[in-house]
Structures are given as C-alpha cells and as structure tokens.
Amino acid sequence: MINLRLYLVTDDTLARGRPLPDLVARAVAGGVTCVQLRAKRASSRAMLAQARELLARLRPLAVPLIVNDRLDIALAADADGVHVGQDDLPCREVRRLTRPGFCVGVSVSTVDEARAAEAEGADYLGVSPVFDTPTKADTPAATGLEGLRRIRAATRLPLVAIGGINPDNAAAVRAAGADGLAVVSAILAADDPAAAARRLAR
Numbered sequence: 001m002i003n004l005r006l007y008l009v010t011d012d013t014l015a016r017g018r019p020l021p022d023l024v025a026r027a028v029a030g031g032v033t034c035v036q037l038r039a040k041r042a043s044s045r046a047m048l049a050q051a052r053e054l055l056a057r058l059r060p061l062a063v064p065l066i067v068n069d070r071l072d073i074a075l076a077a078d079a080d081g082v083h084v085g086q087d088d089l090p091c092r093e094v095r096r097l098t099r100p101g102f103c104v105g106v107s108v109s110t111v112d113e114a115r116a117a118e119a120e121g122a123d124y125l126g127v128s129p130v131f132d133t134p135t136k137a138d139t140p141a142a143t144g145l146e147g148l149r150r151i152r153a154a155t156r157l158p159l160v161a162i163g164g165i166n167p168d169n170a171a172a173v174r175a176a177g178a179d180g181l182a183v184v185s186a187i188l189a190a191d192d193p194a195a196a197a198r199r200l201a202r
Contacts, residue, residue: 002064002080002103003033004124004160004180006201009068010037010054014188020050025057027187030197036083036182038068051077066105071097081105083126086113091120109140109147111154118155126182127151129163130173134185139163145176152177167199 008027015023024035037054039047051065051073058065064080067073071094074082081103082094094104106117107126114125129142143151148161161173162182170181181200190196 001123001158002066004158005033006031006197007034007036007160007162007180007182008032008187008197009162009182009184010035010039011184011188012039012042014185016189021053021057023188023193024054027193027197028058028061028063030187030194031201032063032187032197034064034066034180036066036068037073037079040068044070044073047073048076051079055079064103066103081123083107091117091122095121105160108151109143111150114151114155114157118157122157124158124160124179125151125155126160126162127178128161128182130161130178131164131169133163145172148173148176148178165200167196170200170202 010020012020037051039050051067055065066081066083067079068083069088071082071089083105085107091104091106103123105124105126106122107128108114108117117125127148129139130148132142152159158179159177160180160182161178165173165181165183166186187193187196
C-alpha cells in the first residue's frame with residue numbers, strides 16, 4: 001500500500017516561477033511520501049509531459065505519483081494511481097479499466113460518500129475540505145475535525161485529510177483519525193519546501 005502520511009498536491013500557481021519538479025524534489029527530501037499531480041488548466045499534452053517529468057524524479061526515490069481526475073493521463077504516463085472526485089469517473093469504472101495494484105483514491109465529504117467509495121473498491125479516501133482553503137474553488141462546506149471523526153468511524157480505509165492543513169493543526173487532524181495529510185500551499189508556497197515538509201512530517 002502507498003505511504004500516504006504526507007501527501008503533496010501540486011499547484012503551478014504557487015510555484016512563483018520556480019520549476020515545479022525542483023519544488024517537488026525538495027519537498028520529498030523533507031519527508032513527502034506521495035505526490036498528486038493536479039493541473040486543472042493544463043492541456044492534455046502538457047499534463048502528460050508534467051507527469052512523465054515528475055515520474056522521472058520520483059521513481060528512483062520510490063515515491064508514488066497519483067494523477068488528479070485524469071485517468072487517461074495516469075495510464076499514458078504509467079503513474080501509480082489516480083484520484084477522482086464525486087463528479088469524475090466512478091471508482092468502479094476506474095477499477096474495471098486499470099491493472100491490479102493501481103491505486104484509486106476518492107474525494108469524500110460525508111459518511112455516505114465514504115461508504116459508497118469503499119464499496120466500489122477505493123484504496124483510500126481524501127476527506128475534503130477539513131478546513132476552508134483558498135486553493136480550490138467550489139468545494140463543499142468544511143467538514144471540520146468532527147466530520148473527519150465521523151468518516152473515520154464509518155470506514156476502515158486510509159483517510160487523507162485535505163483543506164487548510166498546516167503545522168499548527170496537523171497534530172489535531174491526525175488525532176481525529178487522518179492517516180495522511182494532503183497539503184498544497186503549506187509546502188509549495190513556502191520559501192523552503194523541504195523545511196515546510198519536515199514540520200508537517202513530524
């Protein structure tokens with residue numbers, strides 16, 4: 001099973017002109033255990049090129065790459081998995097189209113969504129958003145720690161918490177039942193991504 005403890009989600013807009021593969025490599029040096037490529041505005045060809053470039057950096061380090069939403073890109077790049085939302089391709093269809101061992105994560109914000117994703121064969125659940133976040137528009141209302149606890153009680157699948165995670169609340173999020181922390185700006189917007197990752201990995 002993929003190590004989900006510190007899960008970095010990419011966002012080009014936070015790079016401030018710095019090469020994304022370099023930022024990701026520095027974050028991995030600081031303790032990131034899994035990377036998700038999210039590139040909503042990129043063309044298919046550009047996203048595929050990004051995926052292959054990241055895989056060239058991550059595979060030698062045994063750090064998996066998950067692709068957000070785009071199963072076609074994940075398959076073309078031979079990524080380690082895909083993460084789908086509630087409006088994306090259903091988990092059961094992803095399972096039908098992919099090889100054994102291909103990791104499938106599903107975004108959930110309610111107990112019912114968590115149970116449905118587990119029944120369809122998800123490998124892990126992304127509980128989103130735990131706290132309000134500026135990095136993703138049109139998200140459901142924040143679940144808060146209590147919502148995270150309810151989902152934890154409803155499923156045995158690994159939970160990755162995302163949305164407003166930072167070093168100040170990381171311990172509380174883990175205590176509420178998260179197996180992993182998914183972060184975007186807390187690492188990518190930092191002047192020193194490696195140091196930021198180390199603070200979150202503690």
